[in-house]
Amino acid sequence: MAARKTTRKSSAKSNVSKDELLTYYKDMLLIRRFEEKAGQLYGMGLIGGFCHLYIGQEAVVVGLEAAAKEGDKRITSYRDHGHMLACGMDPKGVMAELTGREDGYSKGKGGSMHMFSKEKHFYGGHGIVGAQVPLGAGLAFSDRYRGNDNVTFTYFGDGAANQGQVYETFNMAALWKLPVVFVIENNQYAMGTAQARSTSTEDIHTRGVPFGIPGEIVDGMDVLAVKAAGEKAVAHCRAGEGPYILEVKTYRYRGHSMSDPAKYRTREEVQKMREERDPIERVRTMLLDGKHATEDDLKAVDKEIKEVVNASAEFAKESPEPALDELWTDIYAETAPQEA
Template identity: 70%
Template sequence: MAPTPPKKKSRADENVPEAADLIKYYRDMLLIRRFEEKAGQMYGMGLIGGFCHLYIGQEAVVVGMQSTITPKDAVITSYRDHGHMLACGMEPGGVMAELTGRIGGYSKGKGGSMHMFSKEKNFYGGHGIVGAQVPLGTGIAFASKYRGETNVSLTYMGDGAVNQGQVYESFNMAQLWKLPVIFIIENNRYGMGTAIERASSTTDFYHRGAAHGIPGEAVDGMNVLSVRAAGLRAVEHARTKGPYILEMQTYRYRGHSMSDPAKYRQKEEVEKMRTQHDPIDSHAKFLLDGGFADEAALKAIDREVKDIATKAAEFAQNSPEPPVSELYTDVLVEAR
């Protein structure tokens, strides 16, 4: 009897995550959701100042991408960064305390919502200037290659950043030097209040590397498993061949920042995304339908992450303001 030919596995099959991982994605997305809701609430109470850009609606992007990398790989993004930090494993209390400007925050209260870092978790910010993180993330990949490593740099940007000149300067150098960087364009359809069609001559952003020969693909950014599948392809390419572009088609439910009433889009549009494409609801349905988890398990997760968000908020309110002695520290590294 002839041996049965090995069954050809599709790429997706090879990378089907374990049930525990599938549940973890749900938890991680929900944690970001609950954390951001809490941040929004605290902003309303005057506990968080300045700009505060919430990630609600886009959770599948960072959670899916984070599942494709190792702790040695680096992450850098713009100012809509809370979700990225939580996905990187940074302490919710430390993130929230930075939002409230307290000493317990990741930057001792001196950076705020848009400027947070964790060298320990390989999270390189948190950058407030649209597009500026793109050369920085390319440089992180440059350092990796310089040292003969294959660690990748996940360099996130929004759809608003893709028209910045320095993004193309980075694309060019990344491909020229075959740097291990993945440019992740989080296309949430609005650069602040301007719809992508009103800001960009072409809106198929995954093509934006074509002039430099960088492969790109459009991804359903509202589906954590689609993100993960594309992320795995991109990471493999980046480690061995050079840069890759992922356009994550996603949506933010809230305004650009807390002070944005979002009058530039129809309520129905937001409602449709929330009810039909919510990344957390749809993943919950996937878990239930597939028998990976039951209602009770998901409820327990919800209680757990709500509790984490509440504790983070408490920590952020109880942590003292930075002492005046911090005013002049960290301007320069003092001579050793």
């Protein structure tokens, strides 16, 4: 790690506090270490099926969560581990869901792609590309119906941005002024297809223009830039001005899923991104350059995070598989759980 250089000057604003920077550093590092551990457990056969890692994209969710308040909702696709950790869900419960155990957030019945938290207003975890976009607008609809000022963060990728339902949703969200922030996590590849080969528009957020939805490009490798853009978008929504689009340019270091041989891009491209644009290194440099922390301080943070992640892995290995009776529960509800 030490060999990595940050060629870009960090965009440190002088008014960013030490505590704030340290929090972002920790939150992003937790996601990265967690995902590395998940990859490792997958390799050992403890996690099965599809597993989509968030490594490289950490600044997106950490920056946007910094712009959220209690009561705000979030919903995303199947690349969802980072979102759950960033909104405060317990790494143990997330990891135990990955291993398909009874202490997982969905009692082992959802898996990597399908987790939820009523408490943290996290509405999944959806496996059909683009389906979460109208769902997110529907969550925003429920808040508007009730007349509160909550906002829903609806995350989707550059691949999902070509689904028709996204534009059906843009139309209604604009028409009904729904308080929804559409976050396009543009990691430049829809599975293995580069954006230029799949998408007629260079800047995807401009697709909101014909619907009257404002939007902008955000540097997704810079947590402070993401947070600033998030605050602007959220203020727009809370003021009753309707939806807002953030096209966050980011990059995933790993394959689309664990079984992706990643032949659609060069190793050099990935390496260059890691070396020059890494969002965690960026904050690390800011912490060190700004004399907010010493190497030793950060080493201690690394150790602390590693312990949290290792504890989650241990927990996830030790938690028992769900009882066979669980097969037959949660198919029908007696009362709607989210109303209880």
